[in-house]
Amino acid sequence: MSFSRSAGASAPTPGSSPLLAPIKRRSFIKYAGATAGATALTLASCKKDDTTTALLDVGSGDVGVLNYAYALEQLESAFYTQVLAGAYFTSLAVGSAEYQLLSDLALHEKIHVDLLRTALTANSTPIKALSFDFSTISFSDRTTVTGADKMGVLNAAQMFEDLGVAAYNGAARFFSNVDYLGLAGKIVSVEARHAALLRDILVAGGASSLGNGFVGADVIDSSTTSATARMEKSLLPAAVLPKVNAYLATGSQLTAPSLV
Template sequence: MTKVTKPEENGGGLMKALTSPMQRRNFFRYAGATAAATTLVLTTSCDDDDDVDPPVGAVNLGSGDIGILNYAYALEQLEAAFYTEVVARSGSVLSANEMQVMMDLKAHEIAHREFFKTALGSNAIPALEVDFSSINFNDKSSVLQTAKTFENLGVAAYNGAGKLLTDSGVGLDYLLLAGKIVSVEARHAAAIDDLIAGNGRYGEEFIDDDGLDRALMPADVLAAAAPFIETVIDFSNLPQ
């Protein structure tokens, strides 16, 4: 697999996706460039020259509320897998306080993952294969910067996906629960920012001029997360 640079080194990666909106055409160019190194499938509705058929065996997230819940489930799988690796492999480079934070975040993300798995039941996608080869778990900066980008990506993902859930019935119930989860993700992001930069930091670069946290649509989020996911993902049926 082609080596992918660390998030802090890649100006076109997660941080760029979070801090600047992607134009539709630019998104397909960006994601297409990473497709050789990852296996994200770009199958959103688009012009004929942009169409890409999902390969056989791709994991389809589904449609409607089920698709959005599977989308959240996929992201929580990624985060839970990352913190599991951090706790297992980064003890030599993190202080006791830093490791305690990582253990807390691991527990939270596993709880989120299991919540969506249970809620989806037989509709849940299978466990995803992840690729953390670009992360140096023996380097504190690599670990903390990756944690920062994952957490802020999670916040932007929930902010963007909330409006795609139906506004009645089960969808409304999950919208309320998603609001509770995104607030936890934001607390995570602030905690990581504090570990990186010291007291007084809270991720202000991710807040817009209206005092609102950034929101990203699923296509942008999955493109940004693609370097860390090996499983082929088909999100063509998600609400737009």
């Protein structure tokens, strides 16, 4: 993983089986605990600007980075909340591999939201609870239907998890407190596991566009000479936020002018 401070669904038809491999729930869920013990972190004080603007400024310094991460986790958590209420998920057999996987991912993202909100609230004011727009995602389809204008559940989940990993990797350089860097490193390691599992499921189902799955060229720097060779790619906030804002409602869209 390239996380570094110095780095610059149509519902299944009868007889079909989307459950491509058994998943050991206990061994997977344990990674959620990687972040659960850090809720006592204290942040430096930060005075928030109450001026109403078209875009919400996440702020600057360590608080700005953690607000940025808090926004990303709110987005992912809201997405999985809708997944669990959607027609695809509710059609799955309770205890099946994908039922367990999506349930676990939803739990992990809620833990991340709660963790970051608690840390921010210690000595600062976190950004508000965001509102979302998932109108381009079909929560009834397992994967994206050919020719459709909406993404399926697993494709959207893979997109959000890949984006989250790249966003954490790209934001790491803005931390000044190594404790916060370590906290974010624990979270991104969980997000990377999410991305790898989803990619493996999609590739096993024939998603050739993902190449070699969790080591695909779209997420791994395939260069043999660059400083980040063989590491996960990273994206700066300026590249991430337009993608994030596409799923945020008016009044919840973000900017990060200090994180450049």
